[in-house]
Amino acid sequence: MLVAVKNLQVYYGKHLALDIDREIRINEGERIGIIGSNGAGKSTFVKTILGLTDYKGQIITDLKPEEMAVHMQFNNYVSTMPVRYILEAILNTDIKENKKLRELIDFFEFEPCLRKRYKNLSGGQKQRLTIIMVMMQDAPLTFFDEVTSGLDFETRQKLMEKLCGWYQGRENTLCIVSHYYEELELLTDKLLMLDNGKVIDFGVKEELFRKYCGNSIIILDAVEQNRRLVEGCRKLCAPEHLIAVSCGDEQEEKRVSSFLIENDVNFKRSNNDIEIMSINAKETYYQRHGKGGKV
Amino acid sequence: MYECRNILGNPFVFIFGMFFPLLMLFIITRAMRGEAPESYTAVMNTGIFIQLSLIIPMAVVLLGYSASFSEELQEDIPLRLELFGFSGKTTLLAKIAAQFVVLTTGLSIYTIVGYAALDLQVPRVSSALCFIICMILMSVLFFALAHGVSLIFKKFGPTYAILMSFYFGVMILCGMMGLKTEDLPVFFQKIAALLPMSYIGNDFIDFWQEGSYNFAPLIQAYLFFGGVSGIILLLALRREKRNQGSLKDF
Numbered sequence: 165m166l167v168a169v170k171n172l173q174v175y176y177g178k179h180l181a182l183d184i185d186r187e188i189r190i191n192e193g194e195r196i197g198i199i200g201s202n203g204a205g206k207s208t209f210v211k212t213i214l215g216l217t218d219y220k221g222q223i224i225t226d227l228k229p230e231e232m233a234v235h236m237q238f239n240n241y242v243s244t245m246p247v248r249y250i251l252e253a254i255l256n257t258d259i260k261e262n263k264k265l266r267e268l269i270d271f272f273e274f275e276p277c278l279r280k281r282y283k284n285l286s287g288g289q290k291q292r293l294t295i296i297m298v299m300m301q302d303a304p305l306t307f308f309d310e311v312t313s314g315l316d317f318e319t320r321q322k323l324m325e326k327l328c329g330w331y332q333g334r335e336n337t338l339c340i341v342s343h344y345y346e347e348l349e350l351l352t353d354k355l356l357m358l359d360n361g362k363v364i365d366f367g368v369k370e371e372l373f374r375k376y377c378g379n380s381i382i383i384l385d386a387v388e389q390n391r392r393l394v395e396g397c398r399k400l401c402a403p404e405h406l407i408a409v410s411c412g413d414e415q416e417e418k419r420v421s422s423f424l425i426e427n428d429v430n431f432k433r434s435n436n437d438i439e440i441m442s443i444n445a446k447e448t449y450y451q452r453h454g455k456g457g458k459v
Numbered sequence: 460m461y462e463c464r465n466i467l468g469n470p471f472v473f474i475f476g477m478f479f480p481l482l483m484l485f486i487i488t489r490a491m492r493g494e495a496p497e498s499y500t501a502v503m504n505t506g507i508f509i510q511l512s513l514i515i516p517m518a519v520v521l522l523g524y525s526a527s528f529s530e531e532l533q534e535d536i537p538l539r540l541e542l543f544g545f546s547g548k549t550t551l552l553a554k555i556a557a558q559f560v561v562l563t564t565g566l567s568i569y570t571i572v573g574y575a576a577l578d579l580q581v582p583r584v585s586s587a588l589c590f591i592i593c594m595i596l597m598s599v600l601f602f603a604l605a606h607g608v609s610l611i612f613k614k615f616g617p618t619y620a621i622l623m624s625f626y627f628g629v630m631i632l633c634g635m636m637g638l639k640t641e642d643l644p645v646f647f648q649k650i651a652a653l654l655p656m657s658y659i660g661n662d663f664i665d666f667w668q669e670g671s672y673n674f675a676p677l678i679q680a681y682l683f684f685g686g687v688s689g690i691i692l693l694l695a696l697r698r699e700k701r702n703q704g705s706l707k708d709f
Contacts, residue, residue, distance in 0.1 A: 242468070244466075249464055301543070
């Protein structure tokens with residue numbers, strides 16, 4: 165176990181920003197996705213583990229602060245010198261002599277940026293600079309807080325491909341905060357779902373999916389004809405423009421999909437859709453605990 | 460090295476801390492050439508040289524450091540460095556060391572160029588030592604003031620506006636803009652008397668090669684200026700602590 169969080173409360177003034185009433189354990193080698201809407205407490209959770217906020221409760225860890233690396237939502241550096249000097253100063257190394265650093269620079273195609281000043285880098289290049297330095301720390305626990313926010317679709321995709329490629333087969337423990345569910349589908353094996361500072365659920369991605377969605381789901385457009393067609397099926401909560409049908413087993417899935425194909429309806433099948441799962445997890449949580457989140 | 464690059468990457472340090480004092484030195488000594496008898500040229504040049512040397516710590520430490528540090532605070536750069544494992548103390552010590560290196564280099568270049576190009580008096584050892592100690596002490600106070608004001612505002616705009624006004628105010632009050640302190644209205648003369656810069660700029664020439672000097676008013680001015688800078692720094696540090704430390708207030 166790397167970190168255990170128990171009965172944690174974080175206040176910003178009088179506002180209770182984070183209220184974790186159960187134990188959250190982060191174990192070696194895990195890849196944990198942290199999801200939730202704005203103000204859910206995702207960044208507060210990261211900052212609290214890093215020791216950047218005051219809190220009530222317990223954070224149990226043997227890790228020293230320098231054994232945790234973090235890519236914050238906003239990372240800035242001075243623009244008074246080319247970024248190569250910033251890299252070398254922060255990592256206390258020489259790019260020419262450090263094989264691992266050169267490998268990372270090549271991997272993230274950062275070589276042409278080394279002579280530029282920080283303010284002259286594009287959004288994606290700025291993110292890559294911090295990612296390179298965070299990866300060079302090679303910490304037992306690494307946090308990525310919205311690495312791709314503010315980037316266009318293409319840059320986001322490229323950056324995530326690079327991140328996935330780099331961490332494939334490596335043992336590092338990662339905690340990834342993101343609004344983009346497809347990123348979490350690629351990189352994580354556990355999910356921590358937060359809403360209004362409360363823990364909606366925490367567990368293995370597949371188990372959570374089965375708990376809230378069933379074996380698989382079939383997603384189709386929310387048009388009147390489709391609504392009539394799936395009237396008898398077990399429907400899940402979904403965004404307004406979609407209908408999500410839960411399939412308890414393979415046979416049910418086959419039956420629903422054959423029926424939809426017969427009726428010439430376009431649909432999408434998934435057994436790991438984080439968006440639909442999180443909507444239903446929230447719904448279940450508030451049904452049990454009420455809107456205030458208390459039993 | 461990083462912090463030295465950080466200082467030298469600020470063009471204002473070059474302009475106001477290296478180029479401007481040398482330019483002013485050449486312009487003013489040339490303009491004053493006909494104003495005094497030939498035998499008095501070296502004394503006059505040396506007086507101007509001492510007075511304008513004060514611009515270097517003011518530009519490098521007071522303006523340069525406050526500009527870069529307030530901008531860094533505005534961008535949360537110290538926090539980012541702390542997250543990479545550099546404690547606030549380590550960063551501060553590196554900044555102090557870099558300021559010392561750049562300031563010494565600036566003063567050395569100014570002295571070498573000044574003595575190579577102009578007819579200047581060579582000081583006696585005690586006067587030179589006194590001058591160096593006064594410069595170091597003044598730079599320490601400037602650093603405390605710049606650090607404190609930057610920490611209070613945490614923004615480049617107000618920090619730079621306040622310290623730039625102070626910089627030009629000192630230049631006018633201490634006779635660095637061509638107007639002598641004794642020609643100013645009495646009220647401004649009294650304010651000038653509270654600043655150690657006015658004693659260094661106006662009086663040090665009197666004992667540069669020979670003669671004695673009453674250091675009491677200079678020490679009093681140092682105590683006053685040190686007190687003001689110290690209070691500002693303490694207020695800033697107390698405010699930081701109240702905001703749960705440098706790491707916790709972002």
